[in-house]
Amino acid sequence: MATIVLRSVKGSPLTNTEVDNNFTNLNNDKLESSSYTAADVLTKIKTVDGAGSGLDADTLDGLNSASANTASTIVARDASGNFAAGTITATLSGTASVATAITLVATNSTNATHYPLFADAATGDENPRTDTGFTYNPSTGVLTADSFTGAGTGLTGTASSLSIGGNAATATSATNATNAANLALTDDTSTNATHYPLLGDTTSGNDAIKVSSTKLSFNPSTGTLSATVFSGSGASLTALSASNISTGTLAVARGGTNATATPTAGAIAYGTGSAYAFTSAGTSGQVLTSNGSSAPTWQTSNAATTGKAIAMAIVFGG
Numbered sequence: 001m002a003t004i005v006l007r008s009v010k011g012s013p014l015t016n017t018e019v020d021n022n023f024t025n026l027n028n029d030k031l032e033s034s035s036y037t038a039a040d041v042l043t044k045i046k047t048v049d050g051a052g053s054g055l056d057a058d059t060l061d062g063l064n065s066a067s068a069n070t071a072s073t074i075v076a077r078d079a080s081g082n083f084a085a086g087t088i089t090a091t092l093s094g095t096a097s098v099a100t101a102i103t104l105v106a107t108n109s110t111n112a113t114h115y116p117l118f119a120d121a122a123t124g125d126e127n128p129r130t131d132t133g134f135t136y137n138p139s140t141g142v143l144t145a146d147s148f149t150g151a152g153t154g155l156t157g158t159a160s161s162l163s164i165g166g167n168a169a170t171a172t173s174a175t176n177a178t179n180a181a182n183l184a185l186t187d188d189t190s191t192n193a194t195h196y197p198l199l200g201d202t203t204s205g206n207d208a209i210k211v212s213s214t215k216l217s218f219n220p221s222t223g224t225l226s227a228t229v230f231s232g233s234g235a236s237l238t239a240l241s242a243s244n245i246s247t248g249t250l251a252v253a254r255g256g257t258n259a260t261a262t263p264t265a266g267a268i269a270y271g272t273g274s275a276y277a278f279t280s281a282g283t284s285g286q287v288l289t290s291n292g293s294s295a296p297t298w299q300t301s302n303a304a305t306t307g308k309a310i311a312m313a314i315v316f317g318g
Helices: 016-028 038-046 303-315
Strands: 135-137 142-144 216-219 224-227 269-271 276-278 286-291 294-300
Antiparallel strands (some): 216 224, 286 294
């Protein structure tokens, strides 16, 4: 370091030699700009930068710092390490404690299981959650959950695969209703088509509803109930056509014979006490002879049988 003689230190004026020596020493110890660049200066400043260095820059690139949401300022953290900003445009990583909005992307065709988000509260700061039992498939539009509750009045379509527990007040179409206390009925008195009465295996409890398509049917237009066989009392039947009776026997009290015998030509009907029967056909000239409570017989006419024949003729209107 060059020595400089100062008048304040010497206490008297400097001589010409002392002045010349001062200039020579200063010239020899000067800092050449070519050998001391801005980088060298910055390096020197950094060695003393920091708290207590005395360095104080009010602006950076002409901008002041602020921790509040202030326009045209450089972000600075406050005493708690926080800062405020209206909009941050950047690619962020990590976890945000509170987000007021998220970017949504429409997914309408992906054939994969997705999990809808839900929260524990309707408002406030909550963690979004999912449930493996609550899923959605964008391709099929199917929302799946372990159970559903609430009004289903807005549901449309046929519930071919819908399984509903409990009691349904109204079921437009249900493949399997475990227990339905009521059915919605429609009065049909004019449709000219075959309908099938509903059947069950039991008289009470829960049972599958069945029909018998080839053995039991009803036509609302004609009022005709058709079955392979009818069994039970027919006392209330009206306008019953005897021509429709093809099997069985008809009681004497109903105008029948109470028998299945078919008369031959020339046969005579007689009573057995419980039914009507028929004799065989006699030959020409024979007369019908009574045998008391037994069946009458045909005999060749003679004096002994003439009286009987006359009596029989009177009985049968001959």
